[in-house]
Amino acid sequence: MPPPTTITHVLVIGAGAMGSQIALTAALAGYTTTVQDVSPSQLDDAAAQLRERTDKMVKSGRLAAEHAERAHDRLAFSTDLDAVAPAADFVIEAATERLETKKAIFARLGRLAPPHAILATNSSTIGSSAVAAASGRPGHVCNMHFFNPVLVMECVEVVRHAGTSGETVETTLELARSLGKAPVLINREVPGFVANRLMGAVQKEALALLAGGVASMEDIDATAKTALRHPMGPFELMDLVGLDVVDYIAQATYAATGDPADAPDESVAALVTAGKLGRKSGSGWYSYSR
Ligand SMILES: NC(=O)c1ccc[n+]([C@@H]2O[C@H](COP(=O)([O-])OP(=O)(O)OC[C@H]3O[C@@H](n4cnc5c(N)ncnc54)[C@H](O)[C@@H]3O)[C@@H](O)[C@H]2O)c1
Incomplete structure (x- = not known):
C-alpha cells in the first residue's frame, strides 16, 4: 500500500518490546x-536487537541486505523528545503501561508535535480517551x-x-496498511478491545473446564488445536x-467493568504469586527446560 501522503516521519515513544519492533516495521x-526513550541503555539494547533481527532475516532470505541497510539508515534513536517531536507527522506511543506516564507524554507531544500530527497510543488497556484531553488535540488521538x-503479527486494532x-481514523488505517498490516476498526472503547x-x-472457558475437572489442560489445549485449528491451546498461549x-x-x-464475571482467575493469580509466569520464568501451566 502507498503511504498516506501526509506522513513521512514516524516517531515511536518507548524502545521496549513493542516500540522497537514498531519502529523497525x-x-x-x-x-x-x-x-525516543528516557533510557539510553534501552535505546542501545533496542538498536542492537533490531540489527540482530534484520541480520537473521537477511540470512534466512526473508529480507534483502540492501533493504535492511536502507531501513537502518532511516532509523534514529534519541532520548530528547523536545528535539525529535517537532519533525513527527505521526506518533506511536509505546511507553510503559502507566496512565500518568502516558498522560505526561501526550501533554508534551501536544505542545511539541506539529499541529497536523496524529498521536496514537499502542496501549492494550488504556483507551486513548484517557490521554486525549492532555494532548490538547483530542480529534487527532486514537x-x-x-x-x-510486531514484525510477524498482521492485526492492528x-x-x-x-x-x-x-480523518484521524482513515489516516491511521492507511498508515497501518502501508506497514503491511491488516488493520481493523473498533468503533468504541471497550476493555480489551x-x-x-x-x-x-476462550481463556475463561478453558479455566472453568479445567477447574470443573471436565478435561486436563493438555486435552483442552489439544482440542483447541485439533478441533478449532487454533495454533496454540489456551494454556500454552497464557504461558507465552x-x-x-x-x-x-x-x-x-x-x-x-466491575463485573464479577471479569474478576481475575484465582488459579492464574496463584501461579503468579508462586513466581510461575510462563515461558519467561521457566514454568507456568507447563514446565519449560531452559
Ligand atoms: N508487550 C506486549 O505484548 C504488548 C502488546 C500490545 C501492546 N502493548 C502495549 O505497548 C506498550 C509498551 O509495552 P512494552 O511491552 O513494549 O513495554 P516495555 O516495558 O518493554 O517498554 C516500555 C519502554 O517505555 C520506556 N519509557 C517509560 N517511560 C517513558 C517516557 N516517559 N518516555 C519515553 N519512554 C518511556 C521504558 O524505558 C521502556 O523502554 C504498553 O502500553 C503496552 O500496553 C504491549
Missing part, C-alpha cells in the same frame, strides 16, 4: 523513523494497537474514542503471553 516500510511480535476525527476479549473468553500479563489484563478489565 515503519523503517522497513520506508518511513523516516525515530525511536489507539493503534499492535500485537506481539485502530480504536476511536468518542472525539476521534474521521476485540482481540483480547476473544482471547479472554506471561501469566503476570494475563493477570494484569484481567485486573484492568475488572477495574473498568
Whole structure:
C-alpha cells in the first residue's frame, strides 16, 4: 500500500518490546523513523536487537541486505523528545503501561508535535480517551494497537474514542496498511478491545473446564488445536503471553467493568504469586527446560 501522503516521519515513544519492533516495521516500510526513550541503555539494547533481527532475516532470505541497510539508515534513536517531536507527522506511543506516564507524554507531544500530527497510543488497556484531553488535540488521538511480535503479527486494532476525527481514523488505517498490516476498526472503547476479549473468553472457558475437572489442560489445549485449528491451546498461549500479563489484563478489565464475571482467575493469580509466569520464568501451566 502507498503511504498516506501526509506522513513521512514516524516517531515511536518507548524502545521496549513493542516500540522497537514498531519502529523497525515503519523503517522497513520506508518511513523516516525515530525511536525516543528516557533510557539510553534501552535505546542501545533496542538498536542492537533490531540489527540482530534484520541480520537473521537477511540470512534466512526473508529480507534483502540492501533493504535492511536502507531501513537502518532511516532509523534514529534519541532520548530528547523536545528535539525529535517537532519533525513527527505521526506518533506511536509505546511507553510503559502507566496512565500518568502516558498522560505526561501526550501533554508534551501536544505542545511539541506539529499541529497536523496524529498521536496514537499502542496501549492494550488504556483507551486513548484517557490521554486525549492532555494532548490538547483530542480529534487527532486514537489507539493503534499492535500485537506481539510486531514484525510477524498482521492485526492492528485502530480504536476511536468518542472525539476521534474521521480523518484521524482513515489516516491511521492507511498508515497501518502501508506497514503491511491488516488493520481493523473498533468503533468504541471497550476493555480489551476485540482481540483480547476473544482471547479472554476462550481463556475463561478453558479455566472453568479445567477447574470443573471436565478435561486436563493438555486435552483442552489439544482440542483447541485439533478441533478449532487454533495454533496454540489456551494454556500454552497464557504461558507465552506471561501469566503476570494475563493477570494484569484481567485486573484492568475488572477495574473498568466491575463485573464479577471479569474478576481475575484465582488459579492464574496463584501461579503468579508462586513466581510461575510462563515461558519467561521457566514454568507456568507447563514446565519449560531452559
Ligand atoms: N508487550 C506486549 O505484548 C504488548 C502488546 C500490545 C501492546 N502493548 C502495549 O505497548 C506498550 C509498551 O509495552 P512494552 O511491552 O513494549 O513495554 P516495555 O516495558 O518493554 O517498554 C516500555 C519502554 O517505555 C520506556 N519509557 C517509560 N517511560 C517513558 C517516557 N516517559 N518516555 C519515553 N519512554 C518511556 C521504558 O524505558 C521502556 O523502554 C504498553 O502500553 C503496552 O500496553 C504491549
